[in-house]
Amino acid sequence: MQAKEIKDKLKSLIEQASSIDPNLARRLDEIxxxxxxIKPGSLTAKPFVLAFxxxxxxxxxxxxxxxxxxxxxxxKAKFEQMTPIERYWYGYLFPxxxxxxxxxxxxxxQKLMAGEFNRGDDDxxxxxxxxxxxxxxxxxxxxxxxxxxxxxxxxxxRHNQPLCIQVTSVSEELxxxxxxxxxxxxxxxxxxxGLFLSYNPKDANFVNQLVNVALYNSDYLSGxxxxxFS
Amino acid sequence: xxxxxxxxxxxxHTYLLITAFMAHNRETHTCNNVNFAEALAxxxxxxxxxxxxxxxxxxxxVEDVNGDWLExxxxxxxxxxxxxxxxxxxxxxxxxxxxxxREYLGERSLFDFAVSLEAYWKSPEIDDRLAAVKNLLATxxxxxxxxxxxxxxxxxxxxxxLADIL
Numbered sequence: 001m002q003a004k005e006i007k008d009k010l011k012s013l014i015e016q017a018s019s020i021d022p023n024l025a026r027r028l029d030e031i032x033x034x035x036x037x038i039k040p041g042s043l044t045a046k047p048f049v050l051a052f053x054x055x056x057x058x059x060x061x062x063x064x065x066x067x068x069x070x071x072x073x074x075x076k077a078k079f080e081q082m083t084p085i086e087r088y089w090y091g092y093l094f095p096x097x098x099x100x101x102x103x104x105x106x107x108x109x110q111k112l113m114a115g116e117f118n119r120g121d122d123d124x125x126x127x128x129x130x131x132x133x134x135x136x137x138x139x140x141x142x143x144x145x146x147x148x149x150x151x152x153x154x155x156x157x158r159h160n161q162p163l164c165i166q167v168t169s170v171s172e173e174l175x176x177x178x179x180x181x182x183x184x185x186x187x188x189x190x191x192x193x194g195l196f197l198s199y200n201p202k203d204a205n206f207v208n209q210l211v212n213v214a215l216y217n218s219d220y221l222s223g224x225x226x227x228x229f230s
Numbered sequence: 231x232x233x234x235x236x237x238x239x240x241x242x243h244t245y246l247l248i249t250a251f252m253a254h255n256r257e258t259h260t261c262n263n264v265n266f267a268e269a270l271a272x273x274x275x276x277x278x279x280x281x282x283x284x285x286x287x288x289x290x291x292v293e294d295v296n297g298d299w300l301e302x303x304x305x306x307x308x309x310x311x312x313x314x315x316x317x318x319x320x321x322x323x324x325x326x327x328x329x330x331x332r333e334y335l336g337e338r339s340l341f342d343f344a345v346s347l348e349a350y351w352k353s354p355e356i357d358d359r360l361a362a363v364k365n366l367l368a369t370x371x372x373x374x375x376x377x378x379x380x381x382x383x384x385x386x387x388x389x390x391x392l393a394d395i396l
Contacts, residue, residue: 003292003299018322018340022332025340026322033315036304047295050288051280058273065266078266086270126284133281141277 006053007032013060020067024060024098031056052143059094059144066090084160085140093154096189097144124199124207125152125167131211137218150185151194155214163218164194167210169201183226192223198230314348316395327387334367334384351396360385 010032017025031053038049069075079087129139137157145151151164166182179196186194195217199206213229221227279287288295321328321340335343343366350362363385 001292003294003297004302006292006299007303015339015341018342018344019337022322022340026319029315029318029322035300038300038303046300047285047288049300050292050295051285054276054288054291058269058276062266062269062273065269074263078263081267081270086273122285126281129281141280 003050006050006057009057010053013057013064016064017060020064021098024063027098028056028060048143052147055143059090059142062090063094063098083138085138085154085156085162088154088156088162089140089142093145093149093189093191097148100148100189121152121167121169124169127207128167128210128214129153131207132215135211135215137211137215149189149191150182151191153214155218157215157218159219161218163214163221164191165214166194166196168196168198179228186226193221194226195221196226196228198228313351313396314344317347317351317392318344320391320395325391327384327391330384331367331388334381338369347392351392359389363388 010028014025014028014032017028035049035053038045066075066078069078079091082090125141129141132139132153132155137155139156140154140162141152142154145154145164149164150166152167153165154162155165156162164186168178182196183194195214197210197213199210203209217227276287276291279290283290318341321331321344331343332340346366347363350359350366364381367381367385367388
């Protein structure tokens with residue numbers, strides 16, 4: 001399709017959502033207006049904006065189907081078709097994003113307007129996700145989670161306990177303040193545990209190490225814990 | 231970039247399914263389980279494409295990624311209408327008048343209501359606006375008298391709010 005058709009899809013979803021879930025209609029409407037205000041700085045920003053929009057459209061479509069289920073049972077049956085990690089996203093985090101208050105949304109808006117889409121560590125996140133899959137874990141990657149919930153990746157392992165993960169390179173100087181800000185963000189979204197991973201790009205084996213820590217903690221990290229690993 | 235043809239077909243297929251769902255949903259507002267399974271498959275496929283190709287996965291779905299779509303995003307007439315934007319934003323807000331309007335409208339489209347409101351707002355006479363808003367609120371409601379006190383009150387409150395924000 002042509003990129004401008006994305007806007008038509010967004011409009012169509014806003015229209016549908018206005019009767020099914022007005023809060024979602026509001027979010028999508030805001031996104032539409034903010035996209036208008038993004039300053040297209042570098043060429044690489046465009047693919048990221050599109051990736052974000054495709055994701056929002058896909059997730060909103062799923063959400064509206066769920067919300068228009070004829071009964072609670074039908075809704076429940078849909079969640080049962082999902083993997084645990086998908087259930088965590090569509091049943092817990094995505095609705096939180098839809099219904100978030102504006103003060104939380106504001107940070108996200110600023111990032112969007114500033115065109116902070118060039119996720120420099122996208123390939124590293126992807127390498128981690130690939131390794132997770134190879135070891136029969138599962139993952140979920142969402143730009144919404146990245147932009148507003150300080151979460152690069154959600155992973156789960158044998159116990160099917162999704163865990164939100166933030167990945168940062170050592171060069172970014174992880175100070176206590178940064179870790180604290182990450183933790184506060186997770187708490188504000190009522191994400192009950194999380195893993196803050198820092199890596200050294202010079203270490204050839206770092207992806208393997210990060211995945212070990214992520215998979216293990218997905219199974220065993222207790223609720224209320226926000227673990228920093230470096 | 232070396233795309234797998236099978237992936238490309240698969241992405242195209244899921245894209246068509248999204249489009250089909252949207253068209254279908256507009257008509258009926260009911261969604262069946264087939265739609266759901268297809269939409270979920272779309273989300274999974276999209277993520278799989280990201281996993282394989284990184285950010286380049288968008289090329290599966292969009293032909294002109296680096297075209298001028300971002301620069302021209304706001305050129306659309308309705309979407310570039312800031313008055314309509316303000317009305318829509320108000321209608322979905324937590325303001326108690328907005329909440330009452332939503333309750334009143336029930337299953338009716340808030341978007342359509344906003345578009346009509348915006349059109350009526352261009353009407354020069356205040357009395358006309360009140361009549362127009364009453365009519366608009368009552369449209370499709372079988373048992374509502376146009377001078378029903380709660381309807382008149384709601385229309386009045388809405389006009390006061392709109393006067394504030396527009």
